[in-house]
Amino acid sequence: MRTSDIVLTKPAPFYKAYIDVLGDVELLDMLERQLDNFPKFIESIPDDKMSYAYGQDKWTMAQVLLHIIDSERVFQYRALRFSRGDQTSLPGFDQDLYVPNSEAEKRTKESIIEEYRTVRESTISLYRSFDPSILGREGFASNLPWSVASLGFVICGHQKHHRNILRERYLL
Template identity: 30%
Template sequence: MIKIGRPYIEDAPSWYPYFFDLAEGDDLIEALEINKQQTINLIRSIPASAENHSYAEGKWTVKQVFIHLNDDERYYAYKAFCCTRRVNAILELPQGEDYNKDFNAQNRTLTDIADEFIIIRDATISLYKHMTDAMLDFKFDNTPVYTARSVGWMVVGHNVHHHNLLKERYGV
């Protein structure tokens, strides 16, 4: 199986390196697998009584944080897919209130969200397992700079970032 090494800083937007630094290891598939287990362990450690906890007024609940992780992983995986298939789809996440309005969290449980995370992460891993170096490092001209390789490492670092916030600000 192919080993997917660390990303190249020049193949990523300026805010990605922060997330790259949070991701450990030197093989993306292994990092995705380890992070998957860390995320499942974290979710399972949260009592049902804390699912709707928010550390401050107007901040996400614990459930909303994990829904956000699921949503963003779908987004990043599709972005990576577009790179590998050379489909120039300029995909930028909406910013501000519109993006964060309705997670439908009130009708979900952490168990349900965890089950969804496993399916999404397994799909991400499957996508990356079949990429060549040419697919991983392809860049479009005249678009924001990113590659499938950099996006994959972003997925891991983004999860670690939110794990840290959950521990520091939510007391999880």
């Protein structure tokens, strides 16, 4: 499935930006390409930059990386629930609680890369199991409508969005 194949009114405009940043891409191809290139990006970050934040009250690079992983887990869980026909409306999650509780300052770059690979491989495995009818299934999370496909694209776009921020604001 490609981004051009989904109805972009779902999810809400805030999340639509994460899909738009991708352009017209195929979902599994993008998930796999990011699995290959994002760990290389993390490896390229100088060790002394992992604890860097570009401003007061901004997350450190390590915190941003763990936020990407945590968010992927949440979106993946939502996709699993909706793919199985669960129509229970799912709550949102408070990223501002997750980030300080991630204890990013205690993590090595290597452990973050390993966790990222594990989570992304799990996402790829899940999405490989979906046929087109499953990708079209829908549910509600954070009081917004989602399709299984849109969650997959948001996983990719959310990562790309934050990688762009890391490049533009942290790696000067």
